[in-house]
Amino acid sequence: MAVAKHPNPHTLLSLCSRQAIRPFFEWLGEHCRHIEAVAMDMNTAFDLEVKRHCPQAEVVYDLFHGVARYGREVIDRIRVDQANHLAR
Numbered sequence: 001m002a003v004a005k006h007p008n009p010h011t012l013l014s015l016c017s018r019q020a021i022r023p024f025f026e027w028l029g030e031h032c033r034h035i036e037a038v039a040m041d042m043n044t045a046f047d048l049e050v051k052r053h054c055p056q057a058e059v060v061y062d063l064f065h066g067v068a069r070y071g072r073e074v075i076d077r078i079r080v081d082q083a084n085h086l087a088r
Contacts, residue, residue: 018045025053041065 025032037058040046042065050059 016043016045018049021046021049025049028053042069 028035032053033056035054035057037060038050038054039060039062040050042061047059050057
């Protein structure tokens with residue numbers, strides 16, 4: 001991907017905005033009605049645009065991001081709770 005070589009990393013972050021991905025769905029137009037499933041990472045902008053343009057589509061999150069989120073939300077919570085328990 002040519003954009004990945006851009007010297008300004010903030011440009012890469014802006015590509016994850018709703019405005020940046022909306023033209024793709026506009027290009028698909030009426031074909032969005034036929035999309036049954038979309039695989040993606042847990043980017044909120046992607047999720048919102050898929051739900052807007054393809055409300056019938058099932059969203060499937062990739063395994064890496066699912067496991068990473070589980071680690072952040074569940075395992076970290078258990079670790080903090082145990083640390084607090086031991087500090088008493």
